Amino acid sequence: MRPISVYVHVPFCTYKCGYCDFNAYAGLESLIPAYRDALVAEIGGYAEVLAGREIATVGFGGGTPSEMPPEGIAAVLDALRAAAPIAGGAEITLEANPGTLTGEHLAGLRSAGVTRLSLGAQSFDAGELRFLDRIHSPEATASALRLARGAGFESVNLDLMYGLPGQTLAAWEASLRAAIALEPDHLSCYCLTVEEGTPLARRVRAGTVATPDGDLAADTYDRAGELLADAGFAQYELSNWARPGHESRHNRVYWTWGEYLGIGAGAHGFVGGERSENIAHPRAYIEAAMRGMRGSAVLAAYTPDAAMMIDDYVSSCLRVTEGFALDAFAREFGGRLEAMAPRWLADCEAAGWLERADGRLRLTLRGRQLHSEVVVRLMGALGAV
Numbered sequence: 001m002r003p004i005s006v007y008v009h010v011p012f013c014t015y016k017c018g019y020c021d022f023n024a025y026a027g028l029e030s031l032i033p034a035y036r037d038a039l040v041a042e043i044g045g046y047a048e049v050l051a052g053r054e055i056a057t058v059g060f061g062g063g064t065p066s067e068m069p070p071e072g073i074a075a076v077l078d079a080l081r082a083a084a085p086i087a088g089g090a091e092i093t094l095e096a097n098p099g100t101l102t103g104e105h106l107a108g109l110r111s112a113g114v115t116r117l118s119l120g121a122q123s124f125d126a127g128e129l130r131f132l133d134r135i136h137s138p139e140a141t142a143s144a145l146r147l148a149r150g151a152g153f154e155s156v157n158l159d160l161m162y163g164l165p166g167q168t169l170a171a172w173e174a175s176l177r178a179a180i181a182l183e184p185d186h187l188s189c190y191c192l193t194v195e196e197g198t199p200l201a202r203r204v205r206a207g208t209v210a211t212p213d214g215d216l217a218a219d220t221y222d223r224a225g226e227l228l229a230d231a232g233f234a235q236y237e238l239s240n241w242a243r244p245g246h247e248s249r250h251n252r253v254y255w256t257w258g259e260y261l262g263i264g265a266g267a268h269g270f271v272g273g274e275r276s277e278n279i280a281h282p283r284a285y286i287e288a289a290m291r292g293m294r295g296s297a298v299l300a301a302y303t304p305d306a307a308m309m310i311d312d313y314v315s316s317c318l319r320v321t322e323g324f325a326l327d328a329f330a331r332e333f334g335g336r337l338e339a340m341a342p343r344w345l346a347d348c349e350a351a352g353w354l355e356r357a358d359g360r361l362r363l364t365l366r367g368r369q370l371h372s373e374v375v376v377r378l379m380g381a382l383g384a385v
C-alpha cells in the first residue's frame with residue numbers, strides 16, 4: 001500500500017507569544033470540543049483519498065496540540081484508523097507546551113497512541129523565556145521531560161531558539177548544555193525570525209528591542225553543531241539533530257517530497273502533486289469542516305507549475321544532510337537538473353555551497369547556512385530557462 005502521512009493542526013494556545021506568526025489563537029479554548037468534531041468530520045471527507053493507503057506517520061502541530069485533551073487526540077486517531085490502517089510502529093508525534101503538562105495528561109496521550117513528544121523548551125534561561133512570552137520556566141521543561149519518560153515516551157524532542165536579541169554565545173551555550181543534560185533523543189534548534197505583523201516586529205521597529213545580530217546567529221549555529229556532535233547527536237536536517245534511530249520520520253516526509261494530508265485550521269497538504277491550504281480561523285474552519293465533504297475546509301488548492309515544483313523539490317530535499325539523488329530528480333521531472341540549471345550548479349559548487357557525491361547533490365557544511373540563497377538563485381535560474 002502506498003504510504004501517506006497526516007498533519008493535524010491544533011491552533012489553540014494559552015497565550016499568544018509576541019514573536020509568533022503561526023496560525024495560533026489564545027482565548028478560544030471553548031471551541032476545542034467542536035474543533036475535535038470538525039477534525040473527525042474532515043477526516044471522514046477524505047475516506048476516498050485514504051482508501052487503499054497506509055498511514056505512515058501522523059504529526060500533531062500547532063498552536064499547542066497539548067491544549068486538546070488526550071480523548072480528543074484519541075478521537076482523531078480513531079477517525080484516521082477508520083479511514084486507513086496506521087502502519088505498525090508508525091511515528092505519531094505531538095508538540096506540547098512544557099508549562100501545561102501533567103503525568104496524567106502524558107499517560108493519556110501515550111495510551112491514545114502518541115509515540116513521540118516534542119517539547120517547546122525554546123530556552124533554559126528564565127529571562128529569555130520571559131522575553132519570548134513563554135508561560136513555562138526552565139524547571140517546567142525538565143519536569144515535563146521526566147514526566148514524559150515516566151509515561152513511557154521513548155522519543156522526546158526539545159525545541160530551542162537562538163538568535164534572540166541580546167543573546168550572547170555564552171547564554172546560548174548554557175541553554176544548549178542544559179538541554180543536553182536532560183538527555184533528550186532529539187533537538188531542534190531554530191533561529192528566531194522577526195515576522196512582520198507580530199508584536200516583536202513592532203518592538204524592533206520602535207527601537208525598544210535590538211535587531212537580532214545575523215553574524216552572531218551564524219556563529220551560534222556553528223557552535224550548536226559542535227556541541228551537539230560532541231554529545232552524540234547527528235545533524236540530519238538544517239535545524240535538527242538526533243541520537244541514532246531518533247530522527248523524526250514524520251518531518252522527513254516534508255523534507256523528502258512525501259505526500260501528506262493536512263487536517264485542521266490553516267493546515268497545508270500535499271497529495272497527488274497538489275498543494276492545499278485550509279481555512280485558517282478555527283470558527284470558520286469548524287463550520288466548513290462539519291460539512292464533512294472532501295475539501296470542504298480547503299481555502300485554496302493549486303498544482304504548482306514546473307519551475308515551482310522543481311524549486312520546491314530542491315528546496316525541501318536539500319534540507320536533509322544527505323541531499324537527494326540526481327537520478328531520482330530526473331525520474332520525477334523527466335530531465336536532469338544538471339541540464340536545467342548548469343550555471344546555478346557550477347556557481348554554487350564553486351562557491352563551496354553545494355557538492356556532488358555518489359550521484360547525490362547536497363549542501364556543504366558551509367552551505368547549510370545559505371540554503372535560502374541557494375534556493376532563490378535556483379528559482380532565478382529556472383525562470384531564465
Ligand code: SF4
Pocket residue numbers: 012013015016017020021022024062063064097120
Ligand atoms: S506557544 Fe507556540 S504556537 Fe502558541 S503562540 Fe507561542 S509560539 Fe505560537
